[in-house]
Amino acid sequence: MTKTTTNRGYGYADLPGLMGLMSGDEKHGPAATSTLDALWVLYDRVLRVTPERADDPERDRFLLSKGHGPMAYYAVLAAKGFVPVDWLPGFGSYDSPLGHHPDRVLVPGAEIGSGSLGHGLPIAVGTALGLRAQGLHDPRVWVLVGDAELDEGSNHEAIAYAGPAGLDQLHTVVIDNSSASYALPGGIAARFEAAGWSAETVDGRDHDALYAAFAAPHPGRPRVVVAQVEPKTA
Amino acid sequence: MDTMRDRFAPVVSRLLDEDPRVAVVLAEIGVAGFEDARHRHPDRVINVGIREQLLVGAGAGLALTGLRPVVHTFASFLVERPFEQVKLDLGHQDVGAVLVSASASFDWPSGGYTHMSPGDIALLDTLDGWTVHVPGHPDEAETLLRHAVAAGDDKVYVRLSVQSNAEALAVDGTRFRTVREGRAGVVVAVGPMLDAALAATEGLDVTVLYGTTVRPFDSATLRRATETAGTDVVLVEPYLAGTSTAAANDALADLPHRVLGLGVGRRELRRYGQIEEHVAAHGLDAGSLRERIGGFLGADRVSA
Numbered sequence: 001m002t003k004t005t006t007n008r009g010y011g012y013a014d015l016p017g018l019m020g021l022m023s024g025d026e027k028h029g030p031a032a033t034s035t036l037d038a039l040w041v042l043y044d045r046v047l048r049v050t051p052e053r054a055d056d057p058e059r060d061r062f063l064l065s066k067g068h069g070p071m072a073y074y075a076v077l078a079a080k081g082f083v084p085v086d087w088l089p090g091f092g093s094y095d096s097p098l099g100h101h102p103d104r105v106l107v108p109g110a111e112i113g114s115g116s117l118g119h120g121l122p123i124a125v126g127t128a129l130g131l132r133a134q135g136l137h138d139p140r141v142w143v144l145v146g147d148a149e150l151d152e153g154s155n156h157e158a159i160a161y162a163g164p165a166g167l168d169q170l171h172t173v174v175i176d177n178s179s180a181s182y183a184l185p186g187g188i189a190a191r192f193e194a195a196g197w198s199a200e201t202v203d204g205r206d207h208d209a210l211y212a213a214f215a216a217p218h219p220g221r222p223r224v225v226v227a228q229v230e231p232k233t234a
Numbered sequence: 235m236d237t238m239r240d241r242f243a244p245v246v247s248r249l250l251d252e253d254p255r256v257a258v259v260l261a262e263i264g265v266a267g268f269e270d271a272r273h274r275h276p277d278r279v280i281n282v283g284i285r286e287q288l289l290v291g292a293g294a295g296l297a298l299t300g301l302r303p304v305v306h307t308f309a310s311f312l313v314e315r316p317f318e319q320v321k322l323d324l325g326h327q328d329v330g331a332v333l334v335s336a337s338a339s340f341d342w343p344s345g346g347y348t349h350m351s352p353g354d355i356a357l358l359d360t361l362d363g364w365t366v367h368v369p370g371h372p373d374e375a376e377t378l379l380r381h382a383v384a385a386g387d388d389k390v391y392v393r394l395s396v397q398s399n400a401e402a403l404a405v406d407g408t409r410f411r412t413v414r415e416g417r418a419g420v421v422v423a424v425g426p427m428l429d430a431a432l433a434a435t436e437g438l439d440v441t442v443l444y445g446t447t448v449r450p451f452d453s454a455t456l457r458r459a460t461e462t463a464g465t466d467v468v469l470v471e472p473y474l475a476g477t478s479t480a481a482a483n484d485a486l487a488d489l490p491h492r493v494l495g496l497g498v499g500r501r502e503l504r505r506y507g508q509i510e511e512h513v514a515a516h517g518l519d520a521g522s523l524r525e526r527i528g529g530f531l532g533a534d535r536v537s538a
Contacts, residue, residue, distance in 0.1 A: 057300070105328050111298070113326050116318065122288045123323055126295020133257055133277035133301065157285035
């Protein structure tokens with residue numbers, strides 16, 4: 001997989017500080033950082049998108065479906081130059097473009113607005129279909145969902161369609177922090193696999209494992225990577 | 235006579251041929267009509283199965299990549315069931331689509347309440363920026379479908395019905411049309427209600443406006459009509475009674491006026507049967523309309 005690394009002068013070690021500009025504290029619990037490593041590996045090593053390419057039809061699309069707790073997302077967007085760092089301290093205020101759920105109209109680099117759970121995956125399916133219909137077979141579509149977000153039935157409409165439809169441009173990252181009240185071990189990957197997806201479950205804090213899972217080929221099938229992190233309630 | 239829905243697939247199939255931006259998204263309903271088009275445009279005729287949240291969400295995704303999605307199923311499953319997708323995946327994402335519904339308020343009465351959607355336009359009224367077309371004849375449906383697809387990236391709803399007027403009128407996708415002029419009241423008949431409204435007001439001294447594009451509401455034409463016909467206004471709509479009452483009130487806000495909103499009642503009838511029986515049950519047949527319109531305007535005053 002081609003990788004595009006944009007060095008904006010910030011690295012992974014700077015992310016807690018960037019998040020601190022929003023929270024007022026450099027220490028963040030597992031809930032605030034559950035997505036952080038997956039987001040970093042995607043933006044640093046996988047996604048072929050830069051601020052300069054934000055409107056390029058050939059860019060990769062990343063759709064943050066799990067819009068709750070977006071500080072990690074904003075920190076990564078700031079580190080990669082999509083969002084000015086000096087926007088971060090205003091997080092959640094009336095004049096700030098950075099809300100507690102992201103709005104694509106306000107946030108440079110955000111492909112969708114999210115917050116209501118279960119919308120990103122169906123939109124990602126449509127995005128993959130739209131690219132295919134225009135002969136854009138190279139760009140990849142990534143959508144990040146939470147494990148409890150998969151409770152929403154709309155996801156299952158998308159999962160059950162995308163496999164048989166062979167949408168191999170579509171990729172889902174499930175951040176599994178055991179926040180679903182009703183779940184069985186291995187259930188997430190099994191549901192995707194039953195619908196014909198290529199699936200892998202990895203340690204959501206291990207950057208090399210995440211990268212390997214993100215970069216693995218999956219011809220003819222959509223791909224899901226379940227990234228396991230500390231339980232939300234731990 | 236063929237129906238509006240009979241025109242839908244042929245018209246949109248031609249638009250698929252003409253415009254590479256157009257894509258059709260279906261949820262099993264209406265798939266057969268697009269079989270030829272699907273062979274010509276396999277990636278732009280999409281059937282997502284019986285999945286209406288995905289139907290609208292996928293339409294939004296197509297729009298995000300620059301396409302012009304035409305999304306179709308029964309009104310109940312296009313507007314009501316996935317309403318949050320309509321609100322968020324289109325409105326909040328700031329993308330457009332053409333939603334084309336079939337079965338209207340009670341096109342299939344023997345199918346019962348699950349397939350009736352008298353509230354579709356009232357629901358869309360809670361959202362910003364929707365254009366709503368309610369054709370009253372298959373020819374008008376064809377014209378308005380073309381308008382809808384050509385409307386840039388606008389959010390457009392086209393409400394198709396098997397109910398129809400006998401003759402088509404020229405429609406422009408924007409304005410109400412004056413079909414009769416009088417001095418003692420204004421009747422706005424929407425879409426398939428025109429024939430009944432004209433029959434009901436035969437011999438009455440009223441202006442009859444014909445609306446096939448109801449959102450944005452054509453306040454200017456209504457106001458102009460009231461200059462000679464006075465500010466007693468009756469709305470005759472083929473969906474939930476009173477849907478446009480607020481719009482008519484707003485149009486006349488600075489004038490003393492009265493508005494009567496006629497349409498489909500809220501109460502669930504729990505009846506099957508025929509369309510005509512439901513028309514009558516909701517008081518929308520010509521005889522009932524004449525009584526209600528005459529009563530509101532004062533029949534002795536408006537008799538020409």
